[in-house]
Amino acid sequence: MKVLAFTIGADRYGLPLRSVARVLPAMALKLIPGAPDFVAGLMDLHGVPVPVLDIARLAGMPAEQVWLDSRIVLIDYPTGGDQPRQLGLLVEHVTGIDTIDAALLLDAGIDGAPFLGQVAASLQLIDVDALLAPAVRALLFARTPAAQAAQAAQATP
Numbered sequence: 001m002k003v004l005a006f007t008i009g010a011d012r013y014g015l016p017l018r019s020v021a022r023v024l025p026a027m028a029l030k031l032i033p034g035a036p037d038f039v040a041g042l043m044d045l046h047g048v049p050v051p052v053l054d055i056a057r058l059a060g061m062p063a064e065q066v067w068l069d070s071r072i073v074l075i076d077y078p079t080g081g082d083q084p085r086q087l088g089l090l091v092e093h094v095t096g097i098d099t100i101d102a103a104l105l106l107d108a109g110i111d112g113a114p115f116l117g118q119v120a121a122s123l124q125l126i127d128v129d130a131l132l133a134p135a136v137r138a139l140l141f142a143r144t145p146a147a148q149a150a151q152a153a154q155a156t157p
Contacts, residue, residue, distance in 0.1 A: 001102045004073060005123060007093040008056045012123040014098060019075045019128040026070040026090065036136060040090045043072060051140040052088035069094050075128055079141045
């Protein structure tokens with residue numbers, strides 16, 4: 001299994017490449033008042049607002065600066081509706097693509113952070129499907145993609 005590898009502090013993590021739609025450089029984000037602290041903000045992706053999570057903060061680490069090797073990873077997040085929605089993940093210290101032997105993956109045995117998946121060779125997977133609690137999912141994806149596209153079209157002169 002191929003993963004996009006990155007670090008949070010001294011620990012290595014990976015996002016399965018099958019979940020990754022695009023990798024973008026870190027950029028300025030619009031803050032979302034009232035959102036949990038791990039929601040870094042909204043990015044403008046060709047006129048469509050896309051929520052971005054700070055994965056380090058989600059993991060309980062203090063917010064760091066945006067580094068030269070920080071990236072926003074776009075994933076197609078399953079929201080429970082007909083279509084997945086784009087979600088950005090701000091990750092620090094991207095180290096590249098690694099190959100993990102799926103046969104070596106083991107359950108971490110920790111229930112404290114549901115988005116943390118299996119572990120292999122000192123790298124822990126991020127479970128994309130378990131990133132957001134239902135209340136946060138509702139906050140970030142309240143409007144449908146069609147409503148967002150209509151709003152973007154109206155804003156274009």
